[in-house]
Amino acid sequence: DGMDADADLLLLIAGGIGISPLISIARAAAEASSRPKSVSLMYSSRTEAELAFRNEIESLEGLGVVTSLFCTGEVAAGTAQERISVTHVEDLAKATGADLEKTVVYLCGPPEMIDTLVDGLLALGIRDENILFLRSTFLVHVL
Secondary structure, eight states: OOTTTTOSEEEEEEEGGGHHHHHHHHHHHHHOSSOOSEEEEEEEESSGGGOOOHHHHHHHHHTTOEEEEEESSSOOTTSBSSOOOHHHHHHHHHHHTOOGGGEEEEEEEOHHHHHHHHHHHHHHTOOGGGEEEEEOOOOOOOO
């Protein structure tokens, strides 16, 4: 209870396997008795087949979480064929009437996605202490 309850908008942005920890946060926020005014999940993968937790995402919609799905590598029903951008965040804030200074953002995904979005979120006016992120890294074999 009370998780970011005074936020106008709790925004969860996931790329690829970064969805795993954010699904739990979205459910906890949606079910909390004291919750943010709006909860939203933006989730991107390369292909529709790589979009995990589809049933869970649909159940979150039933709890009032606004969800947006993105596929960067193919056209897929119910998704936008583009990368998640700061423009999407700005449009969401306008649609929900959220004060950007009272917006809390959790990001989890590939390092390049995180770096690009964090810079843009700060430029929008989201406070540094309200941006929390975890980079998804992969074991890479170096010759």
